[in-house]
Amino acid sequence: MAVVFERPKSLIDVPTHYCPGCTHGIVHRILCEVIDEMGIEGDTIGVCPVGCSVMAYDYFNCDMIEAAHGRAPAVATGVKRTNPDKFVFTYQGDGDLAAIGTAETVHVATRGENIVVIFINNTIYGMTGGQMAPTTLPNQVTQTTPFGRDPKLAGFPVRVCEMLSTLTGTAYAERVAVDSVPHIRDAKKAIRKAFENQKAGRGFSIVEVLSTCPTNWGLAPLDAIKRLQDEMIPYYPLGVYKDVTESVFDNVQGGNE
Amino acid sequence: MAKMTVITERCKGCGLCTAACPKKIVALQKEKRNKKGYFYAECTDQSACIGCAMCAMMCPDCAITVEK
């Protein structure tokens, strides 16, 4: 018998600190599968900012940098600009990317920074125990929206892929989910495409991954998957929001040339 | 002829694999727990396994290997 499925090599063989049923582990794995398939572990530098995945440096076997809350795109910019031949990715949660780091997010995209952003949207702050995130759905109960998120008080959720796809520097924006095997396959394809974009120098790529947080949602893992399908996907439609075939810098004439 | 193997001590008993299996032959233990106290997943009928690896793809903890 031949092994048809096993852990990717670039995912370090240790138990993770994630809660049972948390889909971080799935995204970690498919990201590492892409790194393995492209053979780029030795040329990849990952940046993980504050959030549940801040300790992902213990799981990804490529070189890793821990960043402050919201600052991963800036850190990644510093890495990529000085190491343009390396693959650089960030792995950010929704509070990180769409609240405290919104400025960094928008500007890394509009600069067309040739990096990959993996954006985990689970509509909640996981690490701090379940507070309202910028992506928390209307009426969703969290620790800081105990009566449900009231948009009149707390505003509306941010749709990140839609927002970033309006920017010229964004080469690729796709929203995927990890609630089922077919969707996981799609998610992996999207991540692969984002890295291929980086390889081809096409510009900024983001893959938004709808994910679960069973613990802070107060749901059993399978019920959390059902919530993702029934409540999140209708609000955050899956699909490709932007996909340029060539570089975002094609036909741009710069003063430095 | 296919085989799925759960790395019992890595399993957190979340059960995502049980719903992913098209043959409905993956289930959580009801009595035995691993060292961390989780009711771990196991294959209830290896002879029915088709090696599709959907259980493994759904597993957040890389606790399943599949051979075919």
Added chain:
Amino acid sequence: MERNLMKGNEALAEAAIRAGCKCFFGYPITPQTELAAYMAKRMNKSGGVFLQAESEIAAINMVLGAASTGVRAMTSSSSPGISLKSEGVSYIAGSDLPAVIINVERGGPGLGGIQPSQADYWQATKALGHGDFQLLVYAPASVQEMVDYVVKAFDRADKYRMPAMILADGLLGQMMEPVTFPEINPDAYDKSGWAANGHKMQREHHIINSLYLKPDELENSIVERYKKYDIIKETETEAELYLTEDCDVLVCAFGATARVVKSAVNDARAQGIKAGLFRPKTLWPFPVKEINEAAKNAKALLSVEMSMGQMVDDIKLAINCSKPVHFFGRTGGVIPTPAEVLDEIKKIGGNL
């Protein structure tokens, strides 16, 4: 050696490039803007990276990213911008990364003003960010010293794997003086043991990190860092002692203020008052040995600053409060005059 007439801010930038600085990340703020403008002209064309960031916060984190890969990186700003950078400086210190930060100070608090100030002394030496850490702080007093200390800051930042700051002010930044640039070896330190620049499947993965969830591990990391600080306090202090051997009144001042004080000391000497100048060139580590040497015969000390007296406590601690320490300062962007300082020296000298 070739001498160039240069503005302070531009000399800082040129010195950084010659020191092997490969990237500059910054955000516009008066009165350091010429530095970024100079970098914009020179950096990309000399094979480096100039990038105007979306904020001071982003700029310092870009520095963190570049420094993580072993590249010499810097940012510059002025007081309010430095406050924004403080988060990133703390992460840089906590991650044991080398980086150079330039503060061309202006008046505060808040938006304050745009005229020269030294009111960020406390921030630079005591609390540039949360947590237990220090950064090297150099206080040049001329355009030439700005050049020399940028070079030294890059060197020492690499040597000790820690952030280093040039604490200048709007006066020095805007001033023009002749400078010469020293020969520099930017590759003096091997960073291959820690830099996160891709392991090429040839080594263990490197992790740049400041997170330690176990208190004893965090404590150990800090204690190790403080052992390094002890060595720095022993070996890296620098100061200028001027007419201190026989002085009755030791005037202490750093940066641009020390130039004013030197005139006042000369004037005092001309009037028969034995005044001397102690000028710390390193603010952290504070030159404790040097000030005690300078103050050995003094009867009183006078700190002159462009602030409300932020260096006074360090002076008192350094001399163990063994002598009276007076203070004279102007703040908010007002530069003290030699005549004002001379008056203070005379007041103190007359009461000895």
